[in-house]
Amino acid sequence: MSFEGALKNKMTRILIQWRGMKWLRYIPFLVNYFILPGTLYAFSKFVDNYELENYFVQLSFLFIPIMSIWWIVLILHEYTEGKGSEVLWIYEKGKLTDVLIFLAMYILSLIPFMLCAMNVLMVDIALFGQMFAQSFFYAGTIYMLAFMFHSVTAAFIPVFAYNLYAYDRIYQLLEKANINSIQSSGYYLFIGIIFFGIGITYHKNL
Amino acid sequence: MENQIEIKNLSKRFRQKRVLEGINCIFKNGIYGILGPNGAGKTTMMRCITGLYSFQGTIEMNGKKIKKTPQTEIGYLPQKFGLFPELTVWEMMTYFCNLKKIPKADQYQVIEDALHMVNLISQKKTKISKLSGGMVRRLGIAQAFLGNTKVILLDEPTAGLDPEERIRFKNIISNMSKDRIIIVSTHIVEDVEACCDHIMVMNRGKKLFMGTNEKLIEYADGRITELKAGDLTQEDILFVEKSYLQDGEKTYRVIMKHPVEAAAKSNVEDGYLCLLKEH
Numbered sequence: 001m002s003f004e005g006a007l008k009n010k011m012t013r014i015l016i017q018w019r020g021m022k023w024l025r026y027i028p029f030l031v032n033y034f035i036l037p038g039t040l041y042a043f044s045k046f047v048d049n050y051e052l053e054n055y056f057v058q059l060s061f062l063f064i065p066i067m068s069i070w071w072i073v074l075i076l077h078e079y080t081e082g083k084g085s086e087v088l089w090i091y092e093k094g095k096l097t098d099v100l101i102f103l104a105m106y107i108l109s110l111i112p113f114m115l116c117a118m119n120v121l122m123v124d125i126a127l128f129g130q131m132f133a134q135s136f137f138y139a140g141t142i143y144m145l146a147f148m149f150h151s152v153t154a155a156f157i158p159v160f161a162y163n164l165y166a167y168d169r170i171y172q173l174l175e176k177a178n179i180n181s182i183q184s185s186g187y188y189l190f191i192g193i194i195f196f197g198i199g200i201t202y203h204k205n206l
Numbered sequence: 207m208e209n210q211i212e213i214k215n216l217s218k219r220f221r222q223k224r225v226l227e228g229i230n231c232i233f234k235n236g237i238y239g240i241l242g243p244n245g246a247g248k249t250t251m252m253r254c255i256t257g258l259y260s261f262q263g264t265i266e267m268n269g270k271k272i273k274k275t276p277q278t279e280i281g282y283l284p285q286k287f288g289l290f291p292e293l294t295v296w297e298m299m300t301y302f303c304n305l306k307k308i309p310k311a312d313q314y315q316v317i318e319d320a321l322h323m324v325n326l327i328s329q330k331k332t333k334i335s336k337l338s339g340g341m342v343r344r345l346g347i348a349q350a351f352l353g354n355t356k357v358i359l360l361d362e363p364t365a366g367l368d369p370e371e372r373i374r375f376k377n378i379i380s381n382m383s384k385d386r387i388i389i390v391s392t393h394i395v396e397d398v399e400a401c402c403d404h405i406m407v408m409n410r411g412k413k414l415f416m417g418t419n420e421k422l423i424e425y426a427d428g429r430i431t432e433l434k435a436g437d438l439t440q441e442d443i444l445f446v447e448k449s450y451l452q453d454g455e456k457t458y459r460v461i462m463k464h465p466v467e468a469a470a471k472s473n474v475e476d477g478y479l480c481l482l483k484e485h
Contacts, residue, residue: 009304016301022292083288084346090256090282091305 014101021074028067028106032113036063053121060117060131064110066163068135069142071102073156076146081153096143096200103139107132133185133192134166140195147202209356209387210234211255215263218250218411225250226261227411237383239398240391241478242408248391249285251408252359255389256282267357278307281350281358285365288342291335295326295345298334299352306353320348323378339366347375351382358388364397376401395475405474407481414481419474426476428465433458442466445483447476 018025036059043055079085079095110128117123138159145155216229226247240248254261257272264271267279290298299317308316321327324344329337337345343366350358360379364372379388380401392398398405405422407415415422429444435456447459459470461480 005309006307008310009307012310013301013304016293016297016304019297020290020292078289082290083286084284085289086253086256086258086284087282087287087346087349088289088305089258090280091302 010097010101014098017075017098020078021071024074025071028070028109031063031067032110036060036113049121053123056117056121056123057127060127061134061166062163064131065134065138066160068103068106069138069156069159071106072099072139072142073146073152075099075102076142076155077152080146080150094200094203096196099139099143103135107135130185130188133188137188137192137195138163140192140199143199144195144202145199147199207385208235209385210266210268211357211387212266213251213255213263214266216251216254216265217262218247218254218259219262225411226254229263229413231406231413231416233387233389235383235385235387236403237379237388237390237401239402239405240389240408241393241395241398241405243393243482245410246408247411248408249361250411252282252361252389252391255357256280256359278353279356281352281355283346283350283360283363285361287346288334292333294331294333295321295337296330298345299349302349302352308353316352320352323351323382324348325374340368340371343367344371344375347378356386358382358386360388360390362392363390364392364394372397395478399474405478407478409482409485412485414485422474422477422481423472424477425480426461426472428469428472429462429480430470430472430476431460431462431466431468432470433460445479447479 039059040052040056044052047055075098076095079088082088114125114128117128118125141159141162142152142155145158146152149155211233213229213231213233216226217224218226229247229251240251242248250259253259255265266272290301293301296317299320300313303313303316317330318327321330324347326341326344326348329341334342334345343363347360347363350360358379364375367375376397379390382388383403390398390402399419402419404416404418406413407422415425432452433440433443435458442463444461444463447461449456449458451457461476461483462469
């Protein structure tokens with residue numbers, strides 16, 4: 001099959017998986033474009049702009065990275081817990097490309113949100129860089145744990161727990177360190193790559 | 207084109223438990239039935255052929271040693287099948303066509319033909335979650351036959367099918383067996399008897415028999431008889447198959463350890479049970 005044909009095939013599969021998510025595919029949009037801004041709007045009545053920016057940072061780190069794995073969990077569900085998922089393991093040698101495509105789609109979906117935040121709240125773009133690095137780390141963790149445990153449910157719980165833990169830690173770090181620091185982003189990217197690699201190994205050795 | 211799968215000394219262990227032990231056999235074009243009780247190793251052997259499991263020994267397809275069967279040349283129906291409940295039948299088949307790298311230009315006709323084959327063409331826009339269990343099973347059979355598959359592996363394909371659907375299934379695989387190796391794993395002797403050219407009997411991870419239906423029947427030749435309740439204490443009885451009423455009296459169809467006079471005609475099930483009880 002030619003590269004063009006393979007690309008069309010891949011895009012068709014992405015579209016079919018997108019349709020298969022039903023109404024659940026809209027959850028990240030609901031959270032990032034309604035719940036998060038709605039909460040900030042409610043806060044804006046009681047706090048000044050400086051505090052509002054702090055709340056924005058807190059809430060963004062709480063919601064945005066964890067939402068990055070939503071679509072990934074939904075597409076991996078059939079491969080790990082679906083009835084007859086072994087047939088998919090025979091025909092499809094890897095799920096990594098699909099996972100990275102959905103992660104990229106999520107990041108792209110945040111661009112309007114990002115631009116709005118940068119213009120209205122004067123938020124630094126580096127903040128989003130850190131969030132995207134953390135999202136990559138979460139995606140790698142989910143990929144590894146899903147194939148390790150053959151269960152997206154078992155994979156999601158530790159990531160969700162870490163998100164609650166990390167949310168508090170990162171906020172403290174940001175208070176102490178330079179917000180433009182790429183150190184935490186670098187660590188997240190590095191560990192994310194390691195976890196993706198482990199996930200690939202588990203996937204190949206069913 | 208003659209296809210061949212040659213299995214040499216296939217063994218598989220899960221931790222301390224040996225599930226397959228020294229399986230040697232050859233599959234060529236045609237329909238093969240793998241018979242065996244639960245836990246015999248039928249599904250494990252199929253999964254080794256598909257490359258889902260690592261194993262000891264070798265599996266060669268058309269002379270080439272393989273660890274994993276190329277995905278475009280194999281169709282597989284697992285014991286349980288019920289993927290993508292939110293997709294329509296057509297969308298699911300399209301997904302599998304993509305996985306099997308069937309060119310987009312050919313997909314429409316290939317899917318139409320497959321759905322016609324299993325009589326699901328009228329359901330092509332129905333969501334999979336709305337299909338009955340038998341329809342989902344037929345859909346699973348349809349996806350196994352998609353594309354230019356040289357090898358089709360069907361694990362308990364008639365599970366959940368009603369009698370009419372089981373007859374249709376037998377007709378389907380009979381029509382599709384030309385230039386293909388079709389391997390059907392089941393514990394239902396009737397299914398194997400009706401549609402398979404060759405039978406392989408497995409038990410406790412070992413191959414007990416490989417041959418034609420007639421060869422399997424020979425194991426029980428001359429050893430089938432009918433006894434009344436009072437005769438069941440005989441030491442020569444290997445196994446009591448079933449009981450029924452005959453002339454108002456309870457009668458038992460039994461397999462004897464040795465040939466007897468005036469024995470009843472034996473069938474595939476008799477030969478299968480003989481093998482199991484003696485090994």
